[in-house]
Amino acid sequence: MDSRELRYFVAVAEELHFGRAAERLGIAQPPLSRTIAQLERRLGVALLERTSRKVTLTGAGSVLLAEGRAVLGALAAAERRTRAAATTPATLVLSAKAGASGELLAKLLDAYAAEPGAVPVDLLLCESQPQQALHDGRADVALLHEPFDSTAGLDTETLRTEGQIAILPAAHPLAGRPHLRLAEVGSLPQLPLARWPGPDGSYPDGPGAEVRNQTQLLQLIALGRTTVVMPESSRANLLEGLVAVPVTDAPTVTTVIAWPPHSRSLALAALVRAATRL
Numbered sequence: 001m002d003s004r005e006l007r008y009f010v011a012v013a014e015e016l017h018f019g020r021a022a023e024r025l026g027i028a029q030p031p032l033s034r035t036i037a038q039l040e041r042r043l044g045v046a047l048l049e050r051t052s053r054k055v056t057l058t059g060a061g062s063v064l065l066a067e068g069r070a071v072l073g074a075l076a077a078a079e080r081r082t083r084a085a086a087t088t089p090a091t092l093v094l095s096a097k098a099g100a101s102g103e104l105l106a107k108l109l110d111a112y113a114a115e116p117g118a119v120p121v122d123l124l125l126c127e128s129q130p131q132q133a134l135h136d137g138r139a140d141v142a143l144l145h146e147p148f149d150s151t152a153g154l155d156t157e158t159l160r161t162e163g164q165i166a167i168l169p170a171a172h173p174l175a176g177r178p179h180l181r182l183a184e185v186g187s188l189p190q191l192p193l194a195r196w197p198g199p200d201g202s203y204p205d206g207p208g209a210e211v212r213n214q215t216q217l218l219q220l221i222a223l224g225r226t227t228v229v230m231p232e233s234s235r236a237n238l239l240e241g242l243v244a245v246p247v248t249d250a251p252t253v254t255t256v257i258a259w260p261p262h263s264r265s266l267a268l269a270a271l272v273r274a275a276t277r278l
Contacts, residue, residue: 001039001042003071003072003075004035005035005038005039006068006071006072007025007072008021008025008032008035008036008039009035009036009039009047009064009065009068010065010068010069010072011024011025011032012032012036012048012055013047013048013057013061013064013065013068014065016054016055016056016057017055018032018033018055036048043060043064045058045060046058046060046061047060047061047064048061066152066153067153069135069136069153070135070153070154070260070261070262072135072136072137073134073135073136073137073260074137074260074262075137076136076137076138077137077140077260078137079137080137080138090119090267091119091120091121091122092119092120092121092122092140092141092265092267092268092271093121093122093123093124093133093138093139093140093141094121094122094123094124094139094140094141094142094143094271095124095125095126095130095131095133095134095138095139095141095142095143096123096124096125096126096130096142096143097125097126097127097128097130097143097145097149097214098125098126098127098213098214098215099213099214099215099237100143100145100214100231100234101143101145101233101255102236102237103233103236104143104159104160104233104255104278105123105143107278108143108271108274108275108278109121111274111275111277111278112270112271112274112275114274115270115271115273115274117266117267117270118267118270119267121271124138124139127212127213128196128197128212128213129149129197130142130143130144130149131144131149131150131151131154131258134154134258134259134260135153135260140259140260140263140265140268141257141258141259141268141271141272142257142258142259143159143255143256143257143258144156144255144256144257144258145231145253145254145255145256146253146254146256147251147253148253151256151258153260153261154258154259154260154261155258155259155260155261155263156256156257156258156259157256157257157272157275157276158254158255158256159255159256159257159275159276159278160254160255161252161253161254161255162231162232162233162252162253162255163231163232163246163247163250163252163253164229164230164231164232164246164247164250164251164252164253165229165230165231165232165234165235165244165245165246165247166180166185166227166228166229166244166245166246166247167218167221167227167228167229167230167234167238167242167243167244168188168191168221168227168242168243168244168245169191169221169222169223169224169241169242169243170241170242170243171224171241172188172191172224174188174245175243175245176243177245178245178246179245179246179247179248180245180246180247180248181247181248181249182229182247182249182250185227185229185247188227190224191221191224191225191226191227192206192207192208192209192226192227193206193208193226193227193228193229194208194209194210194211194217194220194221194226194227194228195208195209195210195211196211196212197210197212208226209225209226211226214234214237218237218238218239218242219239221242222239222241222242229247229250231253231255232244232246232253257271257272257275257276259272
């Protein structure tokens with residue numbers, strides 16, 4: 001395989017539509033279709049299931065999507081680091097979801113700064129999908145939250161595991177409850193659960209507000225328009241007029257530090273060590 005074939009396949013696998021993928025790549029659709037068919041023949045497997053109405057990934061296609069993102073991310077990162085080495089001091093770029101893990105992030109940066117030979121850390125705060133910055137080479141390391149963020153194709157170390165809370169307007173009738181269950185949160189009158197964009201940028205169907213970041217989300221909750229179930233550590237970001245109620249049957253959230261498996265950066269290794277000691 002060459003990088004062009006991988007770029008073409010990843011575009012189709014993410015868009016699940018040949019027309020949109022061709023437009024994204026800036027090419028015509030026929031050569032894109034021929035390249036994917038040629039790739040399938042060379043590998044001897046079907047990567048996509050095509051019908052007149054939709055395109056879906058096969059099991060083999062899902063594997064190649066994860067592997068292809070990692071390879072393309074490695075190439076992009078190599079280009080970025082090579083250019084940076086010629087013009088600027090060495091740095092690490094850390095990707096994280098804006099508004100999440102603020103206390104942990106602050107402690108991590110302080111702990112790493114005390115390490116011998118620590119390099120400057122640039123923050124890349126994303127509205128969603130911080131792992132994508134690792135795949136496309138914009139970041140060297142990321143703080144991710146399972147099961148919300150995918151760690152496929154990445155190396156990880158677990159930092160902490162915590163329960164979840166529902167965030168409600170203080171005036172809501174259930175705000176004074178000692179705890180709630182997921183079924184109760186999902187059926188709150190006038191407070192449908194907020195919807196976050198997926199990896200392709202589209203929102204799942206539902207009545208809840210479409211949100212892109214925590215600042216927007218918390219304001220909408222305060223206005224009585226939506227609610228959300230979030231990690232326990234989100235209590236630190238609550239605005240006045242909001243309350244947090246534990247959700248007893250919500251799945252736990254695991255915060256991990258993640259990086260591309262091909263990385264050989266000593267600075268990154270020191271940052272991971274500092275994180276796991278916290």
